[in-house]
Amino acid sequence: MGIPARLLGFYLRSSLHVAASASSLTLMTQHMFRLPYDWPVVLFVFCGTVTGYNFVKYDEIARVRSAAVSNEIRGIAWLSFVCFLGAAVCFFQFRWITQLLSLALLSLTALYTLPFFPNKRNARNWSGVKIYIVSVCWVGVTLVLPLVDAGVAVSSDFLLKCVQRFLLVFSLVLIFEIVDIDKDDPHLKTVPQEIGVGKTKILGVILLLVFYFLEFFKTNRDVPQIYINIVLVIVTALFLIFANEKRSKYYSLFWTESIPLLWLLLVLVFG
Structure with missing residues (x-):
């Protein structure tokens, strides 16, 4: 090596x-x-x-x-x-x-x-x-x-962001659980173990869509952020859709973990 x-x-x-x-x-x-x-x-x-x-x-x-x-x-x-x-x-x-x-x-x-x-x-x-x-x-x-x-102060925007962040992280973790489905102990009862890989991907995409549309409920909407979030959702959804147990460790440990870095870069360049 x-x-x-x-x-x-x-x-x-x-x-x-x-x-x-x-x-x-x-x-x-x-x-x-x-x-x-x-x-x-x-x-x-x-x-x-x-x-x-x-x-x-x-x-x-x-x-x-x-x-x-x-x-x-x-x-x-x-x-x-x-x-x-x-x-x-x-x-x-x-x-x-x-x-x-x-x-x-x-x-x-x-x-x-x-x-x-x-x-x-x-x-x-x-x-x-x-x-x-x-x-x-x-x-x-x-x-x-x-x-x-x-x-x-705690506000509606504060709470909305908490929900959005939870949905985003949850969706990212689903990618890890799909890639590791053959390695995880069956007693863990991860989401793909419980409902299957296909339904897990559908669930993840739905959660990402909810994450995106919650942005429109903010009292102080940031227009560039709305477009940047489209890219974030598409990229995350693609990683989720193409995830499987045969992917290398870099698929989740490096590339999936890089999605927040990409999000920050997009904000710094276009936000």
């Missing part, structure tokens, strides 16, 4: 790409609500995503199979530790209400990862729950947290 491939692999496995995706959605939130870019919030989201995702992915390996940990996993652990320190520095710059929200989201992540009750599996393995926890966490981190820290 060449150096570029190894670097790309480390970039993906260390959750740097998903962190860039989450940071893009956070910047989108600040743009949509005409807020100045709050870089401590963006950095907190980036560092917190790296730390949280790596904790979810590698916690069991570190606790159960510590002797077999590879050098790459050790490198990811050190990267996660540095990101944890970065998130902690940003955390102490927040308003107290934002700190409380951050701790609540951290608790949800911990519930998702750790078994809190004897002989019980963590929330990640609760049947049918995974996609909802992931979507709620992303809404909380990339939308609610920056708005709360900026002191934005």
